[in-house]
Amino acid sequence: MHIQDIFASNPTTFSFEFFPPKTPEAAESLFRTILELEPYLPHFVSVTYGAGGSTRELTHDLVLRLKTQTSLDPIPHLTCVCHKEPEIRSILERYAAEGIGNILALKGDAPRTPGYECGQDDFHHAADLVKFIKRFNESGAHPDRRGFGIGVAGFPEGHPGMPNRLLELDYLKAKVDAGADYIVTQLFFDNHDFYDFRDRCELAGIRVPIIAGIMPVTSLGGLKRMAELSGGTHFPAKLLRALQRCGSDPEMVAAVGVHYASEQCLDLLENEVRGIHFYTLNKSDATRRIFASLGLRNSRAQGT
Ligand SMILES: Cc1cc2nc3c(=O)[nH]c(=O)nc-3n(C[C@H](O)[C@H](O)[C@H](O)COP(=O)(O)OP(=O)(O)OC[C@H]3O[C@@H](n4cnc5c(N)ncnc54)[C@H](O)[C@@H]3O)c2cc1C
Numbered sequence: 001m002h003i004q005d006i007f008a009s010n011p012t013t014f015s016f017e018f019f020p021p022k023t024p025e026a027a028e029s030l031f032r033t034i035l036e037l038e039p040y041l042p043h044f045v046s047v048t049y050g051a052g053g054s055t056r057e058l059t060h061d062l063v064l065r066l067k068t069q070t071s072l073d074p075i076p077h078l079t080c081v082c083h084k085e086p087e088i089r090s091i092l093e094r095y096a097a098e099g100i101g102n103i104l105a106l107k108g109d110a111p112r113t114p115g116y117e118c119g120q121d122d123f124h125h126a127a128d129l130v131k132f133i134k135r136f137n138e139s140g141a142h143p144d145r146r147g148f149g150i151g152v153a154g155f156p157e158g159h160p161g162m163p164n165r166l167l168e169l170d171y172l173k174a175k176v177d178a179g180a181d182y183i184v185t186q187l188f189f190d191n192h193d194f195y196d197f198r199d200r201c202e203l204a205g206i207r208v209p210i211i212a213g214i215m216p217v218t219s220l221g222g223l224k225r226m227a228e229l230s231g232g233t234h235f236p237a238k239l240l241r242a243l244q245r246c247g248s249d250p251e252m253v254a255a256v257g258v259h260y261a262s263e264q265c266l267d268l269l270e271n272e273v274r275g276i277h278f279y280t281l282n283k284s285d286a287t288r289r290i291f292a293s294l295g296l297r298n299s300r301a302q303g304t
Contacts, residue, residue, distance in 0.1 A: 001044075002102065003075075003151065006043050006073075007182070010043055013209075016037055016045045016277075017048065018030060018048070018280060019050075020058035021062075022058065027062075030062075033284045034070060035070075037284045038071060044072075044075050045072045046104055047077060050109075050111070051081045074100065075100075075102045076095060077103075077106055078091060078104065079106045079107060080123035080126065080128065081111065088129070093141060096143065099143065100148070101144065101148065102148055102150070104151040105126050105151065105180070106126050107124075107125055127174045130175050130179050131179065134179035151180065151181065151182050151183070151184055152176070154201070154210060155197075156188045157234055160232040169200055169201070169206075172201070176206050176207075181209075182208050182210070185210065185212055186230055186233070188213070189235055189236055189264070190236050198210055209274035212276050212277065218283070239260050258290055258293070261290055265294055
């Protein structure tokens with residue numbers, strides 16, 4: 001479904017993110033997770049994209065499997081890095097033919113493969129990719145006359161590569177002006193960062209829905225990976241203190257992580273968040289426990 005229609009009929013959206021598994025065993029484990037989360041009726045699920053080498057196809061495979069074997073509405077991520085324009089066009093053509101309604105357009109993380117030079121990419125910033133998808137939409141190549149709905153990334157605490165926070169917001173606005181329909185944020189642990197980002201977007205004239213990205217801490221190892229992957233994320237002392245009290249008990253760590261994320265979500269819902277996007281790390285447990293603590297049987301049960 002086009003993201004504009006999803007927003008038009010839902011005051012708050014709930015969505016889940018998966019990454020494409022690299023082995024057949026991991027693929028089956030992910031599909032068990034997906035079947036456990038399907039009854040939660042997310043408004044969409046998104047699938048990350050690793051532009052380097054064989055992982056490109058894995059995103060498409062998972063998106064297609066979700067589309068054909070489940071009731072879920074998949075949104076593929078697509079990146080500028082490692083791509084020439086004709087490749088992007090053929091990816092869009094294939095998704096359009098398969099009835100995929102939306103794309104999350106990103107710059108992408110540079111692959112660690114030696115020899116990669118971003119100067120060789122045809123698109124340098126996500127805004128360039130948004131413009132290209134918009135042109136694709138206008139060519140009438142998608143079965144929906146509006147073409148793909150387009151999402152972009154936002155960084156409540158700032159993008160680690162851009163120290164100038166005013167300029168950064170101009171660049172975010174450029175993505176929206178180029179045709180983005182919504183923003184999904186990087187994970188954050190302090191809701192004030194999100195509310196301030198939302199206010200700054202409002203002041204900058206960015207009027208599209210902003211979906212909050214939430215990643216519950218499920219293990220101490222996971223916490224360290226989060227700190228690495230989402231460079232610059234602020235881990236509040238309140239969260240770190242509670243995690244420290246757990247010692248090395250993994251169940252208590254997960255309980256603290258789920259409780260903290262549930263409190264964040266409750267507060268976001270009180271503050272009229274337009275959507276909550278769960279970074280699931282391909283596991284269902286934390287997301288299911290958060291839904292239970294929000295009193296939500298599923299994503300469509302809001303207001304009942
Ligand atoms: C919700 C979400 C999902 C993600 N999914 C993936 C994924 O599936 N695969 C993956 O590889 N990565 C993914 N990422 C990571 C993301 O690709 C990187 O963090 C990337 O560095 C930023 O992406 P962007 O789309 O915001 O880039 P851009 O909007 O292009 O911004 C990148 C940097 O360049 C700056 N900038 C933008 N325009 C200009 C300009 N005209 N001139 C100078 N500087 C400019 C920005 O301020 C920013 O610092 C995701 C991130 C988020 C938040």
